[in-house]
Amino acid sequence: MESPSASPHRGHVPWQGLLLAVSLLTVWIPSTMAEYIVEPVPPIAAEGMDVLLLLHSPPQNAEYYAWYKGETPDASLRIVTYTVQGSSVNKGPKYTDRYTIFPNGSLLIQNVIQDDTGNYTIGVIDDSFVPIYVTVQLHVYYTQLSSNDTQPIEGKESVVLTCEPDIPGMTYQWYKDGKELQEIPDRLQLSSNNRILTLLNVTREDVGIYECEISNSMTVIFKNSLTLNISYGPDTPTISPPEENYCSGTNLSFLCDTDSYPPAQYTWLINGQIWESTQQLHILNISLSDSGSYTCKAYNSITDVSNITVKNITVHETVAQPSIQVNNTTVTEKDILVLTCLTAEPVISTHWIFNSQSLQLTERTRLSLDNSTLTIDPVMMEDEGEYQCEVIMGCSSKSDPVRIAVRAMDTENTHLLPGAIAGIVIGAFVAVILLCILAYFLYCSKTRRDRSRATFTTTTTSPNSLPPPVLRNHKVSGQDQSDTSPAEIHEVAYSSLNFHVLQPKQSTPASLSPGATDTVYSEVRKK
Incomplete structure (x- = not known):
């Protein structure tokens, strides 16, 4: 747990405050009849915690227990008495509401404080009515995380942080902003038992929360913290906005800023004359006479360091509208x-x-x-x-x-761009290719139809399948020709003509005119 360092004080302080280590060392008065042991729980406690003085192995035949704030069972030092028979509690002169006695003889001290330092004695009386006394010594350690310098200056001083108390056998570990610290030559040094931390030539990077953790082999006993601040600066201040030219009739506003701890004090000077001591400068309705040098001075009273920045500005007449x-x-x-x-x-x-x-x-x-x-x-x-x-x-x-x-x-008057021309050319080329493919397809289709028709005509109208011709007299080229003899052999040639004719206007007997798809044969006789 963490807390800022503070001066020690009395009263009920939470665990987060300054801690008081309570070392409880068990002793008892030498006696041949001593047979009881008192153990503090926990063995080391912090201010604000509860401590139980635990009596081990109380007698089965106990009659009563009495606690005293001191080494002797003096009635004026009695805290409280517990009578087993009847479970009655009798409060003594040293009693406060922070004490509680239990039926087994143990004593609870709540919210221990530095005033609880001293010896505590318990008297145990059994049915033999021979009292046996055991004394416990309570030592209160003052605990804190202290610094030798509450306002160290950057680059000029070293800081020594000491973790209290110095308890033999305890382990000390340091942390900064929650991260474990290790020794760094020329920057960070630790004592032999790690209880003292030295920061050499501190800088603003050393600012933070430092913690000292005290533990034994089993658990963390204390964890104290301290916030370390380093005084530094001021650095060279800056003036904003950065513009240097202004128009007459407008308002002027400057902000001066610097890095410093504690915060710097600011003073403005105009043309060498002190104007005001503020961080912001405001001048209303500036004129040509407000041109000149504007100086910001930053001062740190702890480091006794000052720094300045000078800004030259020019005020112009109003610009005519363009x-x-x-x-x-x-x-x-x-x-x-x-x-x-x-x-x-x-x-x-x-x-x-x-x-x-x-x-x-x-x-x-x-x-x-x-x-x-x-x-x-x-x-x-x-x-x-x-x-x-x-x-x-x-x-x-x-x-x-x-x-x-x-x-x-x-x-209509658009001049085509090269991209458009290229698109048109490509489109035309593709169109020509498509037309060529279509023409080729139509040509192939027609050729196949013509071949099919020719094959059909030749097969169905072959002269070998026709009946023998009947020879008659025909006039050829205007001459009369007649049969000379039935036995006379003539060469006859056949030809076929396909007619595709229109439907006649007047109907004729079907037997007298060929149809559109009929084949007409004529006989041609060779002389």
Whole structure:
């Protein structure tokens, strides 16, 4: 547990306060009849804890027990008497409500304090009525974590922290901000038993909560803490804001800050004259005469160190309002837009604003060397909006907003971009390929149909399957020809013609005219 260090005091103090170690050493008066032992529980206690003086092996035939605050059973030193028969308690002159006696003869002391130091004697009387006395010595240790310097200065002093009490056989361990400390040459040294910690040439890094833990081989007995503060600084102060140019008629406000412990004291000087002793400086409605040097002085009364920072400012006359020059406030996509900020006098810098926000430059926007001219090439629909320019010369002034309207580009007069041309070429090429594939597919389909029709006609109309021709006289080329003899053999050639005719206007007997898909055979006789 942790607590800040404090001066010792009496009364009921919680465990977190200063601790008093109580060493209870068991002794007893030499006697051939002594047969009882008193053991303190716990053997070492802290102020605010409870201590039980435990009587081991009380007699079965006990008549009464009596406790005294001293080495002798003097009636004036009696704390309390307990009579076994009837369980009655008789309070003595030294009794307080922090004492409680139990039926087995043990005595409880609650919330032990430094005044509890001394000897305690118990008298045990059994049915032999021969009293046996045992004395316990109670020694109170004053415990604290102390420092030899309550306000050490950075880089000038060393700090010695001592963990009390010095109890033989105990183990001491140090912690800083909860982390275990180990010896560091030239920075941190420990005594032989680790009870004393020395910090050499302390710095602000040594600030923190230090704890000393006292323990035996079984448990932690005490854990005292102390918050160590180091006086340092002030470092070189800073003045904010950093601007050095201001406009007349405005208010001036400066803040001076530095790192220092304890906190530094601040003083402002204007042109060498003390103005006021505050951390913040405020001047209303400044004029040209307020130009000059402003000095902030920071002082630490503990370290007796001071540091200063000087800031020179210039107050300017009010800047005339600029204006924006543009040839046309309505432009078309892909056009070039040029905006020029016009001022009546030279300025330190020019800043452009688009739709009430600082203009973000892109690959389509560029500024002239002095930022007075803004060029957008090419213009896009997203560039439509209000434009302003702000000129800065100590103080600043903004132009009235100029609204730029952007029209969509006329598609009939659009010059195709290289990307669009490439897209069209690729599309046309793909279309030609598709048309070629379609033509080839139609050609193959037609060829297959023609071959199928030719095969069908040749197979079904072969001359070998026709009946023998009947020879008749025919006029060929206007000449009359007649049969000369039945036995005369003539060569006959057959040919087939396929007719695809329209339906006649007047119906004729089916036997007299061929159908659309009939085959007509004619006989051609060779002379």
